Amino acid sequence: MSGAVERTGAATAPALTLAPGDLHIWVLPRPWTHTDPAPLPVGELDDGERDRAAGLTRTGDRVRYLSAHVALRRLLSAYTGIEPQALRLGRDRCPCCGGPHGRPVLLGRGRETAQDWPQFSLSHSHQVAVVALAGATVGVDVQRVPPANAVRLCLPDLHPAEQAELAAVPGRRRPAAFARLWTRKEAYLKGLGTGLRRDLAADYLGTGAPGPARRGTPHRPAGWSVTDVPGPPGHATAAAVRTPHHYRTVVRTLTADCLHAEDATELIADSRARVHRVPQTAARRSQK
Amino acid sequence: MEQTVPLHLRGLPDPDVLRAAGIDVRTRIIERYICRQLEPYLHVPPAHRISTDRSLRSQGVDSITALALRRRLVTALGVDVPAADLLRDDSVTEVAALLAGLVTPAQDVPAARPAPAVPGAAPVSVPAARTAPAAETGHDTPAERPRLTAVARAVR
Known part of the structure; x- marks a missing residue:
């Protein structure tokens, strides 16, 4: 964690903790529409978040953004014991240019470090918002399966081996395969903090297994x-963690009650988990 | 002198015609082209329009849509901006002005350069068989961005 959390809120013991090697994924599936749902506790957000939401043209985009950020703060609260509105969110430096648009981070008032706070990443698309938390640098991405035309236009920007893999997928299934690959790539780029400023062809995030049977298949970073993350139909989700010790992925669904309850910490802590263990061979392969 | 743009314009004019036009007209043509390209992706209702005063991101453009738009702009205009620049806070008009400033008869396409070194990132080995034009990184340096933004804003 690049900064410590300002402890002006009523700090309590965290309701949730991350074991070493854990990746926690929270999925918020909501039918965000063109009408406002029940009022959201936007008082928990900061001015920047509210301004950003107010600038969104479409009501559905605005409600999804607000919901995702309320969810993010409430989850961070459960993992830190700090009240949602007392958390200060900011941006790390961009590793490409040094500008203030790198990875989102928790900011502290001083320069003290707090290694025990979780790292996080947020993504939302169409009818899903996803928050990832880990003890190491993490990026997450969710993407609605795009139309075939958009896939065709985006393909030339990918790594040649990724292009070849997608070309081998039957046309009807190609958009879904592209979405899975794209979320892996964007999760990795978000983890790096570069986003789309990094050349999309520079890294291989395909599914080909290196080895004698697939000679020439490049390695992942x-x-x-x-990791691909299971999620709602019509969307793809993936997360990238910068760690050689990723043992398991824990996926939970965040219910709408967690957005609207006055104190959602207990609801969040009681959410049922689906656990996906990462095969050690896969973890080792990713380190090469 | 103010030049007019035909309202029935459905696509872009001949590249030579576009390049010969004044910067204001070029900006307006490209602005409309961007809006038309995005309408199907953003599911804009017939009675509504994409606002040229607002940013692409604020109107629902995500990373894949930005990348698809960038590809269309490369094909149609022969100029390139990084997809990341399409997702900044610049309005559609500012993006169009940026592109209009790059559409010149004696355009030099910048040579490709490798992705910047990023701590923690895998070493970059730009594939030789890449099929896309490699100019998308040509304008994405901190030193060049202010100049491009200045071009975009000067026309507004």
């Missing part, structure tokens, strides 16, 4: 564990 070294030192990163990149």
